[in-house]
Amino acid sequence: MPRMLIFPASVLVLYGILYAIYPDKTSMALKSSGNIFLSMLIPLALVFALMLVLNLFLKPAQIVRFLGKGAGIKGILLSAAAGIISMGPIYAWYPLLKQLRQKGAGNSMMAIFLGNRAVKPFLLPIMISYFGWIFVLILTVLNIIGSVVVGYSVGALVREESNSPSERDSAGT
Amino acid sequence: MKIAISTDGTDLEAEVAQRFGTSQYLLIVDLETMSFDTVPNPGATGQRGAGMQAVVLAISKDVKAVLTGHCSPAATRQLTKNGIQVYAGLTGTIKDVINNYKSGDLKESAADVAPTTRGAKIDTITVLIALTSSARQFAMMLPILISVVLLIGLFNAFVPKEFLLSIFSGNPILDTLVGACFGSIFAGNPINSYVIGGELLGYGVSLFAVTALIIAWVSVGIIQLPAEIAALGGKFALIRNGLSFVMAIGIAIITVAAINLILR
Numbered sequence: 156m157p158r159m160l161i162f163p164a165s166v167l168v169l170y171g172i173l174y175a176i177y178p179d180k181t182s183m184a185l186k187s188s189g190n191i192f193l194s195m196l197i198p199l200a201l202v203f204a205l206m207l208v209l210n211l212f213l214k215p216a217q218i219v220r221f222l223g224k225g226a227g228i229k230g231i232l233l234s235a236a237a238g239i240i241s242m243g244p245i246y247a248w249y250p251l252l253k254q255l256r257q258k259g260a261g262n263s264m265m266a267i268f269l270g271n272r273a274v275k276p277f278l279l280p281i282m283i284s285y286f287g288w289i290f291v292l293i294l295t296v297l298n299i300i301g302s303v304v305v306g307y308s309v310g311a312l313v314r315e316e317s318n319s320p321s322e323r324d325s326a327g328t
Numbered sequence: 329m330k331i332a333i334s335t336d337g338t339d340l341e342a343e344v345a346q347r348f349g350t351s352q353y354l355l356i357v358d359l360e361t362m363s364f365d366t367v368p369n370p371g372a373t374g375q376r377g378a379g380m381q382a383v384v385l386a387i388s389k390d391v392k393a394v395l396t397g398h399c400s401p402a403a404t405r406q407l408t409k410n411g412i413q414v415y416a417g418l419t420g421t422i423k424d425v426i427n428n429y430k431s432g433d434l435k436e437s438a439a440d441v442a443p444t445t446r447g448a449k450i451d452t453i454t455v456l457i458a459l460t461s462s463a464r465q466f467a468m469m470l471p472i473l474i475s476v477v478l479l480i481g482l483f484n485a486f487v488p489k490e491f492l493l494s495i496f497s498g499n500p501i502l503d504t505l506v507g508a509c510f511g512s513i514f515a516g517n518p519i520n521s522y523v524i525g526g527e528l529l530g531y532g533v534s535l536f537a538v539t540a541l542i543i544a545w546v547s548v549g550i551i552q553l554p555a556e557i558a559a560l561g562g563k564f565a566l567i568r569n570g571l572s573f574v575m576a577i578g579i580a581i582i583t584v585a586a587i588n589l590i591l592r
Contacts, residue, residue, distance in 0.1 A: 159471060166475040173482065180485045188481030191527070192474070202519075203466050210458035210465075242465055249559035256560065265560060266568045270575075273546035278519050285526030289590060290535075293583050298543060301575045305547075309568045313561075 194284075201280035209240065209277055231303055234264040238271025238302070263310030270302025329359050331429065332386045333422050334396040338366045340423045346397035348416070349379030355422060356389050359430065365389075379403040380453045386412060388460045395425050395434070404437055406453060469517050476520045480527050489531055496533045500581070507537030508576045511544030512569075515552055521545035535587070540580035547572040 174181040241248060252265055274295050282291050334351035335342045340362075345351030349371045356365040370385060371378030379399075383406045386394055393413040404414045415434045418425045428434050496503045511521065525538040548569050549556065556565040 159468070163471045163475040166478050169482070170478065173486075177486075181482075184481040184485035185478075186481075187484040188478045191477050191480060191523070195477075195523070203462060206462040206465055207458055210462050211454065249555050253559040262560075262564055265564070269568065270547050270572060273518060273543055275518055278522065281519055282522050285522050285529075290539075290583070290587055293586050294539065294542070294579070297579045297583055301543075301579045302547070305568065305571045305575050308571050309564065312567050313564050 195281065198280040198284040202277055205277035205280070206242075209242070230261075230264055231267060231306075234267040234306070235271045235299055235302065238268040239274045239276065239299075241268070241272060242275075242277075261310060262313045263306040265306075266309040267302050267306035270305050271299060273298050273302075330356055330389065330391045331359060331393040331395060331426070332356050332389060332391040333425065334369070334382070334394075335422060337422075340364065340426070341421055343421055344395065344397055344418050344425055348394065348396035348399040349382050349403060351382075351396070354382065354385060354389075356391060357422075357426060359426070380406065380456070383407055383453070384457055384460055387457055388464060393429070395422075395429060399437065406457070410457065469519060472516060473519055473523070476523055480524065484527075492528070492531050492533060496528075496537050498534065500534060500536045500584075503534045503537035504540045504577050504580050507533075507540035507580065508544040508548070508573055510537075511541035511576065512548040512550050512573060514545060515549045516545075518542070518546050535584045536580055539583050540576050543576040543579055544573060547576060 170181060170185070173184075252260075252268070256262075256265065279291060286294075333355045334345040334348045334353075335355050336345050336352040337343065338353060338355075340355075340357075342355075349369075350373075351369050352372050354367050354369050356367055358364065367385065367389070370381040379402065383403050386407060387410050391412060393415060394407055395415045395418055397416065397418060399407070399414050399416045404416070407414050414437045415425075415429065416437045418428075418434070425434070496506060514521070521542045525542050528538050528541075529535065550569075553565060553569065556569075
């Protein structure tokens with residue numbers, strides 16, 4: 156079974172077991188889940204629309220170009236922007252970050268990138284529908300500022316270590 | 329890392345097909361494990377636009393390079409624009425060209441810069457590609473999201489509110505800490521943290537805790553710590569996660585304080 160389906164499958168098994176023991180309560184659970192999902196339909200449709208727009212105008216190759224380039228304010232802004240527009244699971248990004256590190260991108264920029272993955276423009280409809288736009292606005296701004304603080308602290312604390320022995324591969328491209 | 333090779337055969341011993349757009353199959357090969365997937369080429373019918381269907385397929389399979397006999401300038405351009413390298417003019421068995429690729433003996437085909445595609449014009453193919461990748465990203469998100477919602481349903485039905493309120497005491501500092509811990513343990517698409525956070529709010533859990541959870545969900549990752557250590561080094565990963573944890577608590581407190589100030 157693909158790894159991403161293990162969790163859904165476990166939930167279904169759990170439902171099966173609980174239904175056998177407590178049919179009433181489990182039906183209630185299903186109904187309550189249905190209601191949550193219904194309330195998310197419109198925000199989810201907006202999420203898809205935003206994803207489409209982002210995919211139309213941004214290419215992964217461009218994000219790569221953003222990261223690890225430029226110093227000072229420009230570097231910060233580019234790393235933050237790359238984190239914000241990056242999509243997909245974090246696992247997909249580690250190999251790329253490793254490669255960028257080998258090409259000389261600094262620790263601060265890596266940390267800023269990782270911190271800004273919390274800001275996801277295409278998920279804003281869901282976030283706003285749950286928490287309201289004032290919350291989302293404040294949280295987003297503070298998160299960007301916070302990620303820069305964390306980024307620079309990481310950069311200062313880690314210093315530029317000599318390349319670790321794990322950085323021997325990077326064959327291919 | 330995956331690459332795509334055009335072929336009329338179905339395994340690594342088959343010859344590389346001469347035309348990328350109309351070959352019978354695309355062999356998607358994982359270079360690390362050398363395992364492969366034989367995918368029928370939607371462009372094999374040779375109809376108009378065949379090449380672009382093959383391009384969309386290659387992009388949707390997330391390959392880093394395409395190896396083929398010939399690739400039209402238009403297809404090369406689209407592939408290159410999407411960060412996929414194109415190596416054309418190849419002959420021989422798939423196994424041989426992969427070995428040549430691995431040893432760096434192949435020369436990448438340069439995409440000619442087409443002035444016609446510049447400017448704001450968005451052609452059908454770009455839309456098609458964007459649609460395909462959006463649908464894929466969305467579909468990847470859904471199984472986990474639906475499962476999370478189903479679990480929340482179970483939680484609603486089976487766990488008494490008192491239980492949650494016994495974990496979240498109402499003390500802002502303690503609640504924020506608990507929220508941040510919760511968010512650090514779990515990981516995955518942030519959308520799941522919004523749904524969980526939103527439902528927790530409905531239960532009467534404080535906004536402090538929920539905010540800390542949402543921030544730590546993405547910026548601190550205990551489950552993916554081994555992967556981060558492997559990619560970026562132990563010291564970096566530990567310091568970054570530690571600082572992000574503290575930052576999650578700080579941001580949560582400031583955010584809620586600011587909101588209370590604004591809404592008062």
